[in-house]
Amino acid sequence: MRHQAEMQGRLAHMTETLSQRQSELGQAVNQRLDGMSQRLGSTITEQTKSTHENLRLLQERLAVIDAAQNNIQSLAKDVVGLQAILSNKQTRGAFGQGRMEAIVADGLPMGAYEFQTQLSNGKRPDCTIRMPNGAPPLVIDAKFPLEAWNVFRDVAAPEARKAAAAQFRRDLEVHIRDIAEKYLIPRETQEMAFLFVPSESIFAEIHEHFDGAVQKAQRLRVVIVSPSLLMLSIQVIQAVLKDQRMREQAHLIQGEVAHLMEDLSRLDDRTRKLQGHFLAAQRDVEQILTSSDKLVKRGAKIGGLELESVTESASESEPSPPRAVESRSGLLKFRVVDED
Known part of the structure; x- marks a missing residue:
């Protein structure tokens, strides 16, 4: 019973550790996803501003073209x-x-x-x-x-x-x-x-x-x-x-191009680092899942464990000596003392 209690305590500790690791992993993943969402949002905002600016310039140019076309039409009317x-x-x-x-x-x-x-x-x-x-x-x-x-x-x-x-x-x-x-x-x-x-x-x-x-x-x-x-x-x-x-x-222009290349290089490095973090996190999750599966299987085996106490005949006056009894599963060994 004492060994079983110790085993249950270890299982509870491992379960708590696993839950804590899962919580830390989820928090880290959420933080990284939030950072990526912010960067994507800022990028989309900048692209939207650039698109609006280009549309505004296009509208201005179309207005100039319309004015020129109106001038041409008025000149065509005045040919007579x-x-x-x-x-x-x-x-x-x-x-x-x-x-x-x-x-x-x-x-x-x-x-x-x-x-x-x-x-x-x-x-x-x-x-x-x-x-x-x-x-x-x-x-x-x-x-x-x-x-x-x-x-x-x-x-x-x-x-x-x-x-x-x-x-x-x-x-x-x-x-x-x-x-x-x-x-x-x-x-x-x-x-x-x-x-x-x-x-x-x-x-x-x-x-x-x-x-x-x-x-x-x-x-x-x-x-x-x-x-x-x-x-x-x-x-x-x-x-x-x-x-x-x-x-x-x-x-x-050359200076701006150099700055642009530096920014692109930094972006590439950070993207590769982020990819490495995601790969490491994926490996950690896979290892945690493997350990969790093993723990579940071991707990199932322990729950269905059947112990046999083998007693040997001895004299009534002499207490029976302690001996080791091995479980059928072969996983755990207990010291069993026969008492009258």
Whole structure:
């Protein structure tokens, strides 16, 4: 009975120890799961913020696209009255200036261009675009001799058309020469300037019928551009400006990339450590379950144990000596004393 009591005490102690280990294991697992849940929650929150920011930027860009589309639609509606609008010289200048300003403002960031800025000679070009690396700005002129062009386009008689073509050629060459003299200033502006033509059809007619004026403009370093060519040039300038900003910020970008790689390395180490902790915890749980199964089996065997007391005959006057009796199971040995 004493040995059985000791065995029961040991079993109770082992059960208590097992329960305590299970409780500690559950607490550790819960703490780790809580930490992972917090990290996952913070990551999801950051991703949500980033997604909202990207959607906001996309909405802003779509608003700009919608505004540009509205401008295009309004221009398409005004095509019928374009001739009447351009018949007035002042209105024609404002129309060309407006189209040029819209293209430049849509393609370049604020601060990369100026309208009607004054040069050292007192002249005010329609637009100046700042070039990267401290280079002089590029000058754009939006005026165009449209009166002579309208005459050339409207006349049908061969002689009158020839005279109108000569007049338009003279007006165009005079305007090209004025641009070269007024806006091409050494070390203050670029070595070339743009002459903006606010119509693709006029641009095509000039290159088809007035090749001499185009050649003279090239010799004077004046480039005749249509709306599509001006837009393309603005995109090239924008790419150059972006490349300059990237080069200026290259050291910062490299530093941020280095910090990012360090963070990724730390995250990888911590993830591997966490994986090792989970594997160790899994092994501990498996060992605990194995021990628990063994204890359950041993307890079942002890509960069903049958002891046999083997007594030997002895004289009545002499007490029987103690002897060892082995259980049938062969697991435990008890000292049994026969008493009268």
